[in-house]
Amino acid sequence: xxxxxxxxxxxxxxxxxxxxxxxxxxxxxxxxxxxxxxxxxxxxxxxxxxxxxxxxxxxxxxxxxxxxxxxxxxxxxxxxxxxxxxxxxxxxxxxxxxxxxxxxxxxxxxxxxxxxxxxxxxxxxxxxxxxxxxxxxxxxxxxxxxxxxxxxxxxxxxxxxxxxxxxxxxxxxxxxxxxxxxxxxxxxxxxxxxxxxxxxxxxxxxxxxxxxxxxxxxxxxxxxxxxxxxxxxxxxxxxxxxxxxxxxxxxxxxxxxxxxxxxxxxxxxxxxxxxxxxxxxxxxxxxxxxxxxxxxxx
Amino acid sequence: xxxxxxxxxxxxxxxxxxxxxxxxxxxxxxxxxxxxxxxxxxxxxxxxxxxxxxxxxxxxxxxxxxxxxxxxxxxxxxxxxxxxxxxxxxxxxxxxxxxxxxxxxxxxxxxxxxxxxxxxxxxxxxxxxxxxxxxxxxxxxxxxxxxxxxxxxxxxxxxxxxxxxxxxxxxxxxxxxxxxxxxxxxxxxxxxxxxxxxxxxxxxxxxxxxxxxxxxxxxxxxxxxxxxxxxxxxxxxxxxxxxxxxxxxxxxxxxxxxxxxxxxxxxxxxxxxxxxxxxxxxxxxxxxxxxxxxxxxxxxxxxxxxxxxxxxxxxxxxxxxxxxxxxxxxxxxxxxxxxxxxxxxxxxxxxxxxxxxxxxxxxxxxxxxxxxxxxxxxxxxxxxxxxxxxxxxxxxxxxxxxxxxxxxxxxxxxxxxxxx
Numbered sequence: 001x002x003x004x005x006x007x008x009x010x011x012x013x014x015x016x017x018x019x020x021x022x023x024x025x026x027x028x029x030x031x032x033x034x035x036x037x038x039x040x041x042x043x044x045x046x047x048x049x050x051x052x053x054x055x056x057x058x059x060x061x062x063x064x065x066x067x068x069x070x071x072x073x074x075x076x077x078x079x080x081x082x083x084x085x086x087x088x089x090x091x092x093x094x095x096x097x098x099x100x101x102x103x104x105x106x107x108x109x110x111x112x113x114x115x116x117x118x119x120x121x122x123x124x125x126x127x128x129x130x131x132x133x134x135x136x137x138x139x140x141x142x143x144x145x146x147x148x149x150x151x152x153x154x155x156x157x158x159x160x161x162x163x164x165x166x167x168x169x170x171x172x173x174x175x176x177x178x179x180x181x182x183x184x185x186x187x188x189x190x191x192x193x194x195x196x197x198x199x200x201x202x203x204x205x206x207x208x209x210x211x212x213x214x215x216x217x218x219x220x221x222x223x224x225x226x227x228x229x230x231x232x233x234x235x236x237x238x239x240x241x242x243x244x245x246x247x248x249x250x251x252x253x254x255x256x257x258x259x260x261x262x263x264x265x266x267x268x269x270x271x272x273x274x275x276x277x278x279x280x281x282x283x284x285x286x287x288x289x290x291x292x293x294x295x296x297x298x
Numbered sequence: 299x300x301x302x303x304x305x306x307x308x309x310x311x312x313x314x315x316x317x318x319x320x321x322x323x324x325x326x327x328x329x330x331x332x333x334x335x336x337x338x339x340x341x342x343x344x345x346x347x348x349x350x351x352x353x354x355x356x357x358x359x360x361x362x363x364x365x366x367x368x369x370x371x372x373x374x375x376x377x378x379x380x381x382x383x384x385x386x387x388x389x390x391x392x393x394x395x396x397x398x399x400x401x402x403x404x405x406x407x408x409x410x411x412x413x414x415x416x417x418x419x420x421x422x423x424x425x426x427x428x429x430x431x432x433x434x435x436x437x438x439x440x441x442x443x444x445x446x447x448x449x450x451x452x453x454x455x456x457x458x459x460x461x462x463x464x465x466x467x468x469x470x471x472x473x474x475x476x477x478x479x480x481x482x483x484x485x486x487x488x489x490x491x492x493x494x495x496x497x498x499x500x501x502x503x504x505x506x507x508x509x510x511x512x513x514x515x516x517x518x519x520x521x522x523x524x525x526x527x528x529x530x531x532x533x534x535x536x537x538x539x540x541x542x543x544x545x546x547x548x549x550x551x552x553x554x555x556x557x558x559x560x561x562x563x564x565x566x567x568x569x570x571x572x573x574x575x576x577x578x579x580x581x582x583x584x585x586x587x588x589x590x591x592x593x594x595x596x597x598x599x600x601x602x603x604x605x606x607x608x609x610x611x612x613x614x615x616x617x618x619x620x621x622x623x624x625x626x627x628x629x630x631x632x633x634x635x636x637x638x639x640x641x642x643x644x645x646x647x648x649x650x651x652x653x654x655x656x657x658x659x660x661x662x663x664x665x666x667x668x669x670x671x672x673x674x675x676x677x678x679x680x681x682x683x684x685x686x687x688x689x690x691x692x693x694x695x696x697x698x699x700x701x702x703x704x705x706x707x708x709x710x711x712x713x714x715x716x717x718x
Contacts, residue, residue: 050373051393052396052398134549135481135482136477137477137559146477146479151479152481158692159692243549243550244677244681244684246684249685249692268368
């Protein structure tokens with residue numbers, strides 16, 4: 001009865017077991033991830049509006065994207081979040097981690113404090129920051145400025161200040177995670193390297209630039225990948241910090257994900273929204289491939 | 299494990315058998331609306347009354363968060379799984395008819411001529427190819443709220459709101475408060491196009507300055523003229539010239555008013571409930587100010603009910619009877635008292651009691667001179683107004699230029715909708 005089983009080698013049996021367990025996530029990924037991804041390529045070639053049957057319109061949505069000034073603006077905003085957010089957050093995270101690593105007193109408690117914002121709901125945090133930025137009489141920042149005799153700042157009501165103002169809580173929220181990863185990276189560097197360097201008479205700065213930073217490279221690459229994807233997909237902060245979630249004023253803070261959301265679930269223009277999604281997918285894919293290559297090139 | 303699966307399957311089979319067996323007797327119909335506590339309470343009360351009067355019919359009431367509502371209807375109705383009677387914003391109706399989600403209402407229950415006589419103008423907008431597709435249940439309009447305590451402190455009569463637009467400016471100037479650094483601490487008039495101001499601007503200010511926001515068929519933007527520019531200038535002047543307000547003060551207009559830091563505030567009747575619950579706020583409500591010639595306008599928007607393509611035969615008949623029941627004058631009065639939205643029947647709305655009511659009165663009286671905007675995408679069209687004001691305030695664009703940009707973009711939205 002079990003003859004077929006006996007004919008299998010141990011290796012084959014192991015493979016069957018492995019695939020048996022893997023089948024669950026594989027099926028899940030195929031149905032929940034890959035199938036919709038491929039279907040969205042198809043939808044992006046239609047004028048589907050949820051209500052009526054889709055018509056095939058070739059690349060009309062992509063042509064429209066090319067000629068849509070708002071799309072280029074939101075694309076620019078998205079890269080602004082990325083180009084400001086990733087280096088600033090990594091720099092702050094590294095500095096904090098570098099010094100936190102040397103602190104022995106209440107180290108665990110301090111680390112937990114830095115990690116806390118990462119655990120907080122983005123929506124709640126965004127609203128608290130939204131109120132921080134309000135004008136007098138309710139805005140904390142402006143009340144401080146006014147008390148010290150400075151002029152009020154428009155913050156979220158300015159086309160130039162709003163994007164950095166929204167980026168600040170996004171950076172702050174991700175900081176805890178990055179610090180913990182950096183700490184792990186710092187701890188992984190064998191202390192014998194430092195001892196050898198000190199014996200050779202290397203200074204603090206030299207140790208930092210010649211040993212610590214080069215050896216942290218895999219950590220840095222990992223964090224760059226993760227935080228880049230995070231900033232490219234920024235949504236919660238913008239949606240909750242701008243009135244009616246409009247990414248204003250005058251689209252100056254609108255990231256591509258918010259534009260996709262508006263096009264899809266406000267205007268019910270699914271075909272056009274999906275075309276934008278495909279572009280975002282390609283951007284994420286390219287950036288990830290570049291970064292993976294950097295990892296491999298180590 | 300096996301036993302558990304078997305039990306699940308067994309119960310599923312039993313439920314599958316039980317439901318049709320029970321449904322043979324009473325006719326079941328499904329009613330859908332979005333979630334708002336007052337609306338849910340009102341419909342529950344109406345269903346109870348309806349079922350008592352019609353023992354053979356059971357109405358199931360389902361509601362969803364507003365954000366999901368449209369998507370769910372769109373997904374459920376074509377699949378035949380969805381509601382029989384749905385509540386919709388009047389602006390969605392053309393879309394739904396286009397997509398084949400609605401059936402014409404039976405004339406025996408909804409005689410068109412009679413409805414046109416009895417309802418406010420909006421009924422006409424629900425007629426396509428001579429057939430009526432939806433009945434309005436409730437209507438919203440705008441009114442001016444004012445803070446009596448702030449009026450008193452500013453030396454104004456706390457019982458008299460401004461009668462004209464010019465007076466409104468004077469009042470607002472008197473009501474505005476600033477700290478030593480010149481920062482606003484209380485605004486004379488709460489302002490933001492993200493609130494109700496875009497309705498006030500389109501349907502009230504533009505008309506009061508002698509213009510018309512859209513062509514009669516609603517397909518052409520007509521506010522890009524001198525009247526439109528004057529209306530926008532009036533709005534902008536409040537902020538730039540008179541300094542009585544700022545966009546984003548206290549985050550949003552109704553928050554500023556509820557916190558007692560807004561002297562005057564334009565809003566809909568649905569705000570009444572929240573204001574009644576605000577402790578320590580002494581407020582009054584009156585009609586929107588007239589222009590110098592005494593012309594008054596208002597904005598109205600409707601919620602309508604229609605029958606989807608799902609019910610057929612006796613279910614369709616039951617759906618029609620239910621729809622008729624929730625649009626009786628009595629039902630509308632119940633809706634007014636529970637939800638705070640005004641009756642869509644003129645006779646039911648304009649009772650002496652309603653027009654003289656200290657809170658509903660100004661809204662009801664406003665209905666007599668109100669116009670409805672035929673939105674194709676309300677949030678997108680509101681955003682155009684938000685941006686129109688921001689271009690002037692934040693980028694220094696001229697009023698005329700910004701108005702022209704808004705008109706062009708809105709026309710593109712209309713063209714896309716009606717052309718496609």
